[in-house]
Amino acid sequence: MTTIDASAETLSIAEAAERTGLTTHTLRYYERDGLLLGPVSRTAAGRRAYGPADLQWIEMINRLRATGMPIREVRAYADLCRMGDGNEAERLGILHAHRDRVLAQLSEVTEHLGAINRKIGIYEDRVGTPS
Amino acid sequence: MTTIDASAETLSIAEAAERTGLTTHTLRYYERDGLLLGPVSRTAAGRRAYGPADLQWIEMINRLRATGMPIREVRAYADLCRMGDGNEAERLGILHAHRDRVLAQLSEVTEHLGAINRKIGIYEDRVGTPS
DNA sequence: CTGCACCTTGGAGCGCGCTCGAACGCAAGC
């Protein structure tokens, strides 16, 4: 027998913060700033209740942010998603452009890291042979 | 016969900016902020004259910055270099720690990128079959 | 000699992404 209990599916802002690795401040800020797909639903007392869909979306935001997408672009993407079907090509364009930037940056960072590693090698030689 | 001409070895701030990809503003800012190994030498008229060593050091700064090292840590590293021999182990510690952070971040970004790519795949399927 | 571009300094300003403070409300345990 499945218990139908909304609160079992729903997290307080503190719980959502823990789950997502964000702070409660940041969660409210994201909502204010239009990064979420809509206002988070509330309990009778007016407290935020995060559902699974909210959490999943926030995970996606985290991925985009962690790969360097600016807030304003996440918002643009969220705006498109909020508008519903019909603009998938546009969303795809944003994701494609983002992926390309990330790949470019990955290879740039990797290259710089190589140079830094060579520098480290020089220091290790020098520290290894102190005299 | 080698011509000894200091000005041939020396760049104006605008030239240094072009060479390093920074702006003149940023070059002055880095100097002010102690990221360079010392004050850049000047012409008789008081204008900055960047030598090869300056440019090489700035390239190193660029690598560190491009891989995400904060300004204040670059400054700490520069401080150590400025102090001369004897603290190579400490410099090495900074570079090691930085390398480890960069590697961790590279793998994190790569992982997130994978998830984003899967999302892209979903959209491509959906856009590919419009009805 | 006169422009005009480029340099100098000090300090203010700005865009980003949070982060925090104030003042208050609701709720669950003792």
Added chain:
DNA sequence: GCTTGCGTTCGAGCGCGCTCCAAGGTGCAG
């Protein structure tokens, strides 16, 4: 019922890394 703690809103503040402005000096072309 009272305390303790988590929640709410609005708005201000902050750390980072530049970025720019004002006011003035320098240097070279015409």
